[in-house]
Amino acid sequence: MAVLKKKIVSSAIRRKAEKINRKVKKKVTKKTTRKVTALDLKRSKKNPIIEPISHRHWASKATFNPTALFHNGKVHIIYRAIGESDNSVLGYAISNNGFAVSDSFPTPVYFHFMRKNKDSSLPSISYSSGGGWGGGCEDPRLTLLGDQVYMIYTSFDGWGSVRMALTSINLDDFISRRWNWKEPVLISPPGQINKNWVLFPEKIKGKYAILHSISPKIMIDYFDSLDELDGDNYLYSVHKASRLWEYRDKFIRGVGPSPLKTKYGWLVLYHKMEKDDSDRYKLWTMILDAKDPTKILYNSNQPILEPDEWYENEGYKAGVVYSCGAVIKDGKLFVYYGGGDKVSCVATANLDKFLQELIHPNLSKLESKKIKA
Numbered sequence: 001m002a003v004l005k006k007k008i009v010s011s012a013i014r015r016k017a018e019k020i021n022r023k024v025k026k027k028v029t030k031k032t033t034r035k036v037t038a039l040d041l042k043r044s045k046k047n048p049i050i051e052p053i054s055h056r057h058w059a060s061k062a063t064f065n066p067t068a069l070f071h072n073g074k075v076h077i078i079y080r081a082i083g084e085s086d087n088s089v090l091g092y093a094i095s096n097n098g099f100a101v102s103d104s105f106p107t108p109v110y111f112h113f114m115r116k117n118k119d120s121s122l123p124s125i126s127y128s129s130g131g132g133w134g135g136g137c138e139d140p141r142l143t144l145l146g147d148q149v150y151m152i153y154t155s156f157d158g159w160g161s162v163r164m165a166l167t168s169i170n171l172d173d174f175i176s177r178r179w180n181w182k183e184p185v186l187i188s189p190p191g192q193i194n195k196n197w198v199l200f201p202e203k204i205k206g207k208y209a210i211l212h213s214i215s216p217k218i219m220i221d222y223f224d225s226l227d228e229l230d231g232d233n234y235l236y237s238v239h240k241a242s243r244l245w246e247y248r249d250k251f252i253r254g255v256g257p258s259p260l261k262t263k264y265g266w267l268v269l270y271h272k273m274e275k276d277d278s279d280r281y282k283l284w285t286m287i288l289d290a291k292d293p294t295k296i297l298y299n300s301n302q303p304i305l306e307p308d309e310w311y312e313n314e315g316y317k318a319g320v321v322y323s324c325g326a327v328i329k330d331g332k333l334f335v336y337y338g339g340g341d342k343v344s345c346v347a348t349a350n351l352d353k354f355l356q357e358l359i360h361p362n363l364s365k366l367e368s369k370k371i372k373a
Helices: 002-027 171-175 243-247 351-359
Strands: 062-071 074-082 088-095 136-145 148-156 162-170 208-213 219-223 252-255 260-262 265-274 277-288 296-299 321-329 332-339 343-350
Touching (some): 074 332, 277 321
Parallel strands (some): 062 321
Antiparallel strands (some): 148 162, 208 219
């Protein structure tokens, strides 16, 4: 009975998604004609750089929402993959120049598993993300801090639990493709749906910092050690049952990649829709204060990337650019993103020109309202 119920829910979600896709595809036939600036990311001509592969049963349907890590001149990419089982797992690819994949690992490098993974006492929820009806690990964010690679991701048990999870791996193991990931811990409370959490790549005032909300205000939790998040202690963020929910900007979906350190502060990319174009996920950017990243110094007044290309509209969800990874390489900002919940892509900008445009005095600073938690 439970399996039948799940199939019925999945079919209903698919039909709803198809209806939305048709609506969005009609919209993007007329592309935005606003002025192009140095903030506009330039798509690679090689896009999509990672696509589903029919003979890889675990990645035959979708390979999207990539995160990235830059080390020793190479870009290491972890991406979400969905295959015949409808489970979300993570794959690995590497790029020497940042634009094209030079090698990829033939099997999944990570899948979500815990000793107690599914809680059947929870009621079934109507939740879907990119067609991953079977659950698993979604939308990873990598952060290199010292000699450890940390990964925060969304875990879905395929039934009634959507939680944020944290794992890590030694950098040498990661680079050598020895996938000795630490057993994950759930860092968000049960019964709440949270997404888009990121770890800063440096300690702030001697503490690890996790950014877990940007609306209605920047929310960061600090830890002397990440071992404090042991599966019994959780981060409490904005969710549907919280008092802050009504104050949020309902068009902001959350942070994209882990923050990048620049001379002006922390560069943060985030996902947001627009009031008159609310069916399309777009990418925006801001700069947070280096010493106190709860302060927004600069915020873009227009998107830096919009879902206008075919590969951003012909997947499981039309009208989506969704970034989980960004690196700085050779003076350029490389942004890795999912297109249409199906493929992985990359877009770039000259970093200095990008930052200058963002802090230009004609761009207004965000006067964020101070709302007490």
